[in-house]
Amino acid sequence: MLKGFKSFVMRGDIVTVAVGLIIALALSTLIKAFTDSVINPIIASLQGGRSMGLGWQLGRPGNQATYLDLGAFISAVIYFVIFMAVVFFFIVVPYKHLQARRGMVVFAEPGPLKTCPACLCEDLPAPARRCRYCGSDQELA
Known part of the structure; x- marks a missing residue:
């Protein structure tokens, strides 16, 4: 039973997926820091004044729980687009090229x-x- 598990884990597909996941998590952290430190302040500055960000206060002024934060949503969309672009250009395209050199067609x-x-x-x-x-x-x- 352990021998079967070892052969399952050591298959090339599983190792490739594991390495890709680790790289994706590391890139996710990097891109999240970029959107939090660079994109969010730019979006918040668009609101102007002393606002908590780009959005509307639905309840009492200063209550974070009732603040409709569109800036955070826009930042999440930008984060998603950047993350998918990084994954595509740094993981999918090289993997596709490598498999083509081996004679295999992937993501066709x-x-x-x-x-x-x-x-x-x-x-x-x-x-x-x-x-x-x-x-x-x-x-x-």
Whole structure:
């Protein structure tokens, strides 16, 4: 049982995912610090005055619990976009290139699809002979 677990953990896919996750967590911390230290003050300065940030106070003035903070939301969107760009350009693109050199295709566009005339599902691969949902025979194109 331990031998099987060891072979499962040491597979290339698991190691690749683990390394990618560690890198993503480290980049997440770095990007979060960037958005908190740089982007948030810029967004808060757009409100002007002595406001708590970009947003509206819904309750008593100065009550943080009733402050609708749009600046934090905008900062989170910017954080997400930067994080996804970093993951794509520093993890996905090099991994795709490395796998292409090995002769493997990863993250490829799906092939052509067709619609099943019986159940009307639209995600059947074009060369499919039988519908995966209703089991009806399909005409070959």
